[in-house]
Amino acid sequence: MIRFENVTKRYRGTSRPALNNVDFEVQRGEFVFLVGASGSGKSSCLRLILREDAPSEGRVVVLGRDLRSLSNRKVPYFRRHIGSVFQDFRLLPNKTVFQNVAFTLQVIGASRGFIQQAVPEALALVGLDGKQKRMPHELSGGEQQRVAIARALVNRPQVLLADEPTGNLDPATSVDIMQLLARINAGGTTVVMATHEASFVDQMRRRVIELSNGDIVRDERHGGYGDISGVPKLAPQAEKGAASVAALTAVLELQREIVETGEIEPLVIDAAVDAAARAAYSATNENEAVDASAAAQDAGVDIAELGLADRLGLEKNDDEVGPTR
Ligand code: ADP
Numbered sequence: 427m428i429r430f431e432n433v434t435k436r437y438r439g440t441s442r443p444a445l446n447n448v449d450f451e452v453q454r455g456e457f458v459f460l461v462g463a464s465g466s467g468k469s470s471c472l473r474l475i476l477r478e479d480a481p482s483e484g485r486v487v488v489l490g491r492d493l494r495s496l497s498n499r500k501v502p503y504f505r506r507h508i509g510s511v512f513q514d515f516r517l518l519p520n521k522t523v524f525q526n527v528a529f530t531l532q533v534i535g536a537s538r539g540f541i542q543q544a545v546p547e548a549l550a551l552v553g554l555d556g557k558q559k560r561m562p563h564e565l566s567g568g569e570q571q572r573v574a575i576a577r578a579l580v581n582r583p584q585v586l587l588a589d590e591p592t593g594n595l596d597p598a599t600s601v602d603i604m605q606l607l608a609r610i611n612a613g614g615t616t617v618v619m620a621t622h623e624a625s626f627v628d629q630m631r632r633r634v635i636e637l638s639n640g641d642i643v644r645d646e647r648h649g650g651y652g653d654i655s656g657v658p659k660l661a662p663q664a665e666k667g668a669a670s671v672a673a674l675t676a677v678l679e680l681q682r683e684i685v686e687t688g689e690i691e692p693l694v695i696d697a698a699v700d701a702a703a704r705a706a707y708s709a710t711n712e713n714e715a716v717d718a719s720a721a722a723q724d725a726g727v728d729i730a731e732l733g734l735a736d737r738l739g740l741e742k743n744d745d746e747v748g749p750t751r
C-alpha cells in the first residue's frame with residue numbers, strides 16, 4: 427500500500443540527508459507509528475507519501491502508483507485517496523464545523539445530496555454530532571482535531587496520514603484522539619501516524635518504525651506489534667476492476683430504486699452517481715476509471731447526461747486540475 431525503496435531525501439543547502447536510504451512497506455489495513463525525535467525525518471516521510479515533495483534517490487510507491495511517474499495533473503486525484511491531519515488542525519476559521527467538512531467534497535464537485543448525507547456521517551464517526559453549527563473557535567482543541575479528522579475521512583480515503591495529531595493536546599485528549607484513530611483503522615483505513623511522544627506508542631501495541639537522523643533504527647512488528655493477521659487481504663487481481671464493480675453496484679442500486687418506487691428521486695440519483703464517481707476516484711489507474719464509467723453505461727445510465735464523465739475526469743481536458751484541499 428505504501429512502499430519506500432531505498433529513499434534518500436536531501437534538502438537544498440543541507441549537508442546531511444533528512445532521510446537516508448529508508449526502506450519499508452506498509453500493508454493495507456495496518457496502523458503504523460512513525461516515531462523519532464524532532465528533526466528525525468517523520469514529516470519528510472509523510473510529505474513524500476503525499477507527493478508534496480520527491481525523493482532525491484529511491485522510489486516511493488503508494489496505492490500501486492510509482493509516484494515518479496504520476497503526472498502533476500493526476501496529483502489532485504491521487505491525493506483524494508489520502509486523508510491528512512496535522513498538529514495545528516488547519517480548519518477554516520470563518521466556516522462552521524459542517525462547512526469545514528463539506529468543503530473537501532465541494533471542491534471535488536460532490537452533489538448537495540451527497541454532502542448532506544456524508545458530512546453528518548463523518549461528524550458522527552468522530553463523535554461530534556450536534557456541533558455542526560459551531561465555529562472552530564467555539565470548540566476545544568480535541569474537538570477541533572476531530573473536525574479535522576472528519577474532514578480527512580469524509581471522502582473515504584484508503585490511507586490516513588497524521589502528523590503529530592496530538593502535539594497540541596493535553597494527555598487525556600490525546601488518548602481520546604488515539605482511540606479514535608485506532609477505531610478508524612479498525613474500520614479498514616490504513617493509518618500512518620508520526621509522533622515524537624513515545625509514551626502512547628508502546629501501549630498501543632502497533633507497528634513502530636523509528637527514525638533517528640533520517641535512518642530507520644527500529645521497525646518493530648513482533649510481540650503483537652503490527653499484527654495484521656486479522657485484516658482481510660485483497661489479492662492484486664481482486665483489486666483490479668474493484669472500481670467498476672463498485673460503480674456498477676451503485677448504478678444497479680439506482681435501477682432497483684427506480685423499479686421499486688416507479689419514479690426517480692433526484693436525491694437517489696445523486697447518491698448513486700456520487701457512489702459511482704467515488705468508486706472511479708478509488709480506481710488505481712485511468713483504465714479502472716474508464717471501466718467504472720463503462721460499467722455505469724452498461725447499466726443504462728447516460729454518463730454524459732449525468733455529468734459523470736466530467737466528474738470522473740474523463741473529459742479530454744488539458745487544464746491543470748486544482749488542488750483538492
Ligand atoms: P520531523 O518531522 O521528524 O521533525 P522533518 O522531516 O521535518 O523531521 O525534518 C527532517 C530534517 O530535514 C531536519 O533536519 C529538518 O531541518 C530538515 N528539513 C525539513 N524540511 C526542510 C526543508 N524544506 N528544507 C531544508 N531542510 C529541511
Ligand code: MG
Nearest residue numbers: 468469470589
Ligand atoms: Mg515533523
